[in-house]
Amino acid sequence: MKYILPLLLVTASLFGDQTFSMIKPTAVKEHHIGGIIDAIEKANLTIVALKMQTISKEQAEAFYGEHKGKPFYPELVQMMSSGPVVLMVVEGDNAVPALRKVVGSTDPKKADAGTIRATFGKSVGENAIHASDSSESAAREIAFFFN
Ligand code: RTP
Numbered sequence: 001m002k003y004i005l006p007l008l009l010v011t012a013s014l015f016g017d018q019t020f021s022m023i024k025p026t027a028v029k030e031h032h033i034g035g036i037i038d039a040i041e042k043a044n045l046t047i048v049a050l051k052m053q054t055i056s057k058e059q060a061e062a063f064y065g066e067h068k069g070k071p072f073y074p075e076l077v078q079m080m081s082s083g084p085v086v087l088m089v090v091e092g093d094n095a096v097p098a099l100r101k102v103v104g105s106t107d108p109k110k111a112d113a114g115t116i117r118a119t120f121g122k123s124v125g126e127n128a129i130h131a132s133d134s135s136e137s138a139a140r141e142i143a144f145f146f147n
């Protein structure tokens, strides 16, 4: 029993932290899957699981549940369930902040040059990609889409 925690820590340091990402339907429709994956890998992050599917309105509602009641929520749910998305588990050192950095600000117009949203996003509502905002969100979101 006393070996479990050290074993977990060693395993975590070997494999790095994990985060969750999703290429949004508009970016899939506009053929940016390759460009976005390239940017993630060039940031020295490793994709360890990946699948493509169309998520239901109910899944989109639950996934973005923290935003329920906000003015943009209905549009967000509609957009996220409007076509196929690419779901990914991403691994690396400080994976959560590292991925958020390469993704860029929510508004592509305010995102730093070279970030995924500056390159492939069109507007706040069509900003190409989702990335978990904390380790807790990452764990919840990975469990939501991957067994
Ligand atoms: P995400 O969860 O998709 O990675 O985006 P984020 O953390 O950068 O931003 P968040 O505040 O979690 O918002 C989720 C998504 O809702 C849309 N949004 N629209 N019109 C607006 O003011 C507004 N604010 C947010 C965006 O598509 C954002 O990615």
Ligand code: MG
Pocket (backbone or CB within 6 Å): 131, 133
């Ligand atoms: Mg968010």
